[in-house]
Amino acid sequence: MPLSPSSRRHIDGAKAAMELRERMVRTGKNLAGQDLWTDDELNQCRDHYPDRDAIAQRLPRRSAEAIRHKCNELGLTPVRNQWTGADVMRLRKIYHSATWRELLAAFPGRSEDAIRVAANKRGMRRDRKPYKVTGNTMLDQLRTHCFEKGYTMPDLDFYAKSGKYFQRSEWRRNWFSARIIARAVRELGGEIKAEWE
Template structure:
């Protein structure tokens, strides 16, 4: 043979045989403990999670599909209206947080707008409060004032330029007044 001069043939590789056939006992374990994959994996340590899920799919074992009742939907609407967090709603309804979030998206339910959190700066707080009352978002205010993200990302460690404050008062139909305290 060409190219084999001076070389020994490579050592034979071990034959790996995969036992993909499921026994009746394994089948009984999967059926009896489904959908608790962790428990099935403990009882069948030689099977991976992917193999267990694949076998369960062949056995027509699927996650139970939840159908929303009118009562659950009305509870969801009320809780969202009152601003209850999704984790608490899910716990109350006995569902996962993801199921609640998906239903909110499907039903186009959104939480009511909340007023901005106080920053500790009286001037910035009054501007943000006025923007909230005028139904202007911080992003829209920043765009109107051409201030980058001064109002959106304000923190006590950042300084805000006075020109942005003046522009914000004009955008929000206000007057900038300075009052001096008499000493």
């Protein structure tokens, strides 16, 4: 009984694949002309992972990307912990207002960076916290006003033409510049006045 065209193609494909494998074994190179990985190289990966620098020193003909890829193929790299739908829903509920301690407790095994990246990818934002109290009444009132209006410290520097005084929190070095603070108050439409008892 003659073979059907699809069966003939299947046999031809299998034969071509076997010839290709034999050629790669014979030449020691893959289709792209790169050297095939030897058993010794694979053992170096197994023995020294996760120290990729040590592996790279022992395998000078392999690039860092090739080593990373091969370690991944060998199952040496940890499996990435995917976010489930339930995880995302829980994160969406608490991310905006929970403290970082609460977030880390809610998602054990995940780092702060991993939680932040997952939230940012999904457009989640945290509630803004009021600016910390500095101890200078005039500066604290100015910063409270900025928070209420949604101004950032770079915005305040821009309006007050103060370089980076507010961004760098220069007052932490005990430099409360009344001139800069007063100019910022005026630029935001406020006025400074003394009150006497």
